[in-house]
Amino acid sequence: MKAVVALLTLLTLHCGHSFAAKPNILFIAVDDLRPQLGCYGVTQVKSPHMDRLASQGMVFNRSYCMVPTCGASRASLMTSIRPSPRRFVTHLASAEKETPGIITLNTHLKQNGYYTISNGKVFHHPEDNAIGWSEPPWRPGSSTAPKKGGKKKAESKNKDEDGKKRGRPFAVSELADDEHADGQVALKTIADLRRLKDKGQPFFLAAGFFKPHLPFICPEKYWNLYPPETIKVPANDHPPKDAPAEAIHNSGELRAYSGVPKTGPLPGELARNLIRGYHACVSFVDAQVGRVLDELDRLDLAKNTIVILWGDHGWNLGEHTLWCKHCCFETSMRAPLIVRVPGLKGGLKTDALTEFIDIYPTLCELAGVPVPSHVQGRSFVPLLKNPSLPWKEQAIGRFGNGDTIRTDQFRFSEYTDKQRGPIARMLYDHRVDPGENVNISERPANAKIAASLTERLRAGKGKDNDLSKPARTQP
Amino acid sequence: MKSLITLAVSSFFLLPFSFAAAAPRNVILFIADDMGQNAGCYGDPNAKTPALDRLASEGTRFRFAFCTSASCSASRSVIMTGLQNHSTGHYGHSHAAHHFSTFSSVQSLPVILGRNGYRTARIGKYHLAPEEVYRFDFALPSNAWNPVGMANDAKAFIADKSKPFFLYFCTLTPHRSGGEIAGHPLKPNPFGNHVNYPEIKDVKYDEAKLTVPSYLPDSPACRAELAQFYQAISRTDAGLARLVEILKETGQYDNTVIMFGADNGPAWPGAKTTVFEPGMRLPLVVRSPDQAKRGVVSDAMVSWVDFTPTILDIAGVKEVMAPPLVRGEPEGGTEGKAAGKKKGLVKYQFHGRSFLPTLNGDKLPGWDLIYASHQFHEIQMYYPMRVIRTDRYKLILNIAHQLPYPFASDLYASATWQAFLNSGGSLYGKRRLAEYTYRPRYELYDLEKDPDELVNVADRAAYKKIFDDLAEKLKTYQQQTRDPWFSKYEYE
Secondary structure, eight states: OHHHHHHHHHHHOOSSOOOSOOOEEEEEEETTOOSOSGGGTOTTSOOHHHHHHHHHSEEEEEEEOSSSSHHHHHHHHHHTOOOBTTBSOSTTOOHHHHSTTOOOHHHHHHHTTOEEEEEESSSSSTTTTGGGSSSOOBOTTSTTSOSSOOHHHHHHTSOOTTSOTTOOSEEEEOSOGGGSHHHHHHHHHHHHHHHHHTSSSOEEEEEEEOTTSSSEEEEHHHHTTSOGGGOOOOTTOSOOBTOOGGGOOOOHHHHTSTTSOSSSOOOHHHHHHHHHHHHHHHHHHHHHHHHHHHHHHHTTOGGGEEEEEEESSOOEESGGGOEESOSSSHHHHBOOEEEEOTTSOOSEEEEEEEEGGGHHHHHHHHHTOOOOTTOOSOOOHHHHHOTTSOOBSOEEEEETTEEEEEOSSEEEEEEEETTTEEEEEEEEETTTOTTOOBOOTTOGGGHHHHHHHHHHHHHHSOOTTOSOOOOOOOO | OHHHHHHHHHHHHOGGGTTTTSOOOEEEEEEESSOOSOSGGGTOSSOOOHHHHHHHHHSEEEEEEEOSSSSHHHHHHHHHHSSOGGGTSOOSOOSGGGOOOOOTTOOOHHHHHHHTTOEEEEEEOOOOSOTTTTOOSEEEOOOTTOHHHHHHHTHHHHHOOSSOEEEEEEOOTTSOOSSOOTTOTTOOOOTTTTSOOTTOOOOOOOGGGOOOOTTSOOOHHHHHHHHHHHHHHHHHHHHHHHHHHHHHHTTOGGGEEEEEEESSSOSSTTSTTSOSHHHHBOOOEEEOTTOSSSSEEEEEEEEGGGHHHHHHHHTTOOOOEESOOOSSOTTSSHHHHHHHHOOSOEEOOOSSOOOGGGTTOOOOTTOSEEEEEEOOSSTTOOOOEEEEEESSEEEEEETTTTSOOOOOHHHHHSHHHHHHHHHTOSEETTEEHHHHHSOOSEEEEETTTOTTOOOOOTTOGGGHHHHHHHHHHHHHHHHHTTOGGGGHHHHO
């Protein structure tokens, strides 16, 4: 009860300078996790541990990543800066190189008294803003990793039949959970929790799990949760009606694996195996998350630890012929976000639109540290207390040459050529077409709404020159 | 006397709260970046610094204030620890490849203050490492090129009256910056002036009308850079003005001691990175609500090792008990291992002392000597120097005098230096280039006769007694402060 009062007091402070004991933060990132989990109403997916977290916290039903590719999404989240045509573009994006001088979330918390740790995949590049971690960023396979197994071992078993570097896109692994990279991330995080419990310093502990990123490799028990006969390909495994060519890609990330045809639709059995493997990996990661949450409870840390779980973007499992991410559809932009704050009511869901750049200022407010002026997101702490507050009117993101805006009712995307300007666009009415199967942007009746969304998108999207440029520091 | 009586009375009635009557003052330590005594109150003919002049008129201006190492990171480590950097491992820059940091057993000012009931925050330039040693409660985010914005960003922290506060306020001005002044043919460094700061009204300086300091060449390029430098100083001063305004708005002005200093002298060859007067003789203006006299000019010689003990004195911290300071880290090195076994706390010793007694300008004995100790600026700039300076003489020991004097990359690239090199001249300011580059083991200057430090009298018979006395004192000081370079007296 004491902790509840302390945290509520903390939440009511808006000036940013709180002198109550700072809460710990457990920051869980899951690579390529789409918001298809039990707690998102998709009961076929077995995610009991994330569901438990959700039952004690809040599920953000409509939270959107900024760029649907891992490096760029993470760099944007960790800086709270929008992507632009030349900033945070690819999976190799680096916050340190592309926004030099900007204080990232980890650094800011470290500078404000937090002990900060990075396990697994948090930034895409471990060396990105490594100065903001109190210990060198840890990944499985490094010298301090537990002896047995690790990512290499699990994935080197993945036979490379036709000589492709990446091997097959899915496999049943005969190794134990702990011999997989994500098992090791869980073990390391659990060991850290034990160590941090008595440190007398608040912690920001980031655990970045690698699955369900390709290749889909996990122990058999997780595959067995999904009997093959229950796996169905999506009903909309075709491009949307009247969609521009720009909207669809060839799923190149998947095609690089062996046994996957270079172009064209995937054979039905391959598609079903991929879907099954993806879900098996979700359940595998869910189990690893569960172990960490269990330890948090066992150590009695849950009462003063904020838990935030996010996937870096959505994922396509054959919708619109697409696999992987890298597009402007809802299936790529929408991503899971679950937040549990001690002392706040659990089991809540919100349909408010939130953007991943909102995470940084939210954690600042919860931690009682000032919000840097560069931050472009908005703290959603008020939503945590009242999920039905009127909130953001739009969520804007981008990928490649496409910019996309989601409002309560619509998703509108515009593709721009550097020389020629706008070249294509699409509009979906989520009230009647949640699967985004019919593009209605060119229908005369929608001219007004398309024009209005174009204007809002262009005004609100990230621009290459929208950061106030401080003079370069040369100490 | 009055406070003594108050104390006596209150301790009689409220024994457990005997210090309640004398609530500790807030402290703001304002450190400008690369600024000498370039202010109106110091008689600088160019500078327009109304806020600093005002502060001096209400407080105390020190004529003889010195950093110990004219290099940003090293100097800041000394300010925050009260120790010469040869004792803390912080031999040079902390950032990037330079990678120097402070031994983990060192007790820093914010950590000690935090343990003694202060709220601590820093804003702006930090340039210290590791975070664990220099831990503040809050790192207030701000753009350190905009001192007025910084003051605004610190307002919420200042306004909080729950506990006394310590605010470490470090502008990046008037440091050299990137960017350029559009259309200027001489390509002067813009000192951050190329960016528009909406809160600040630019104070421009006329290149043609400036007085060029004697250590710099009177060239068009140097004048162009000086105009930018002084504009950045005025911007720094605007930050101080806003800070004072905020203290008044929040009702904290008469409860706060303000100190204004700099890390090292201006970013020109001949000043920054050197131990010549332009490099190490710096502004120090202190305004305390408690001082008996105002508008004081003090001739006490103070050093940046004195900041930490002085601020602790203000905070009422009489002594610091801590594990003994050890060189190296607990897990490494023989000394480190031994330290791990040492138990218990000892009285922690600083190299400086509180200068509060000198605030009233009374001529006190024992404030006529300071020491300085420099090792590196950038990592490629190894050039250890030791200095003893009295009110009249300065003795410099160039420990690695066999090496040519190294250049900081940004000073070398400066328009001033490039124009000087292109001119083919041999006299930079009043100093010969050859003498700037190749230095003897000892330099002794009689500052009364030779304020520009041009005539080395170390070998002159007339100065032998003075030389011997200063050299001996310097050697003793090195030994007392466990200077690792002391051993060179023995094996060379």
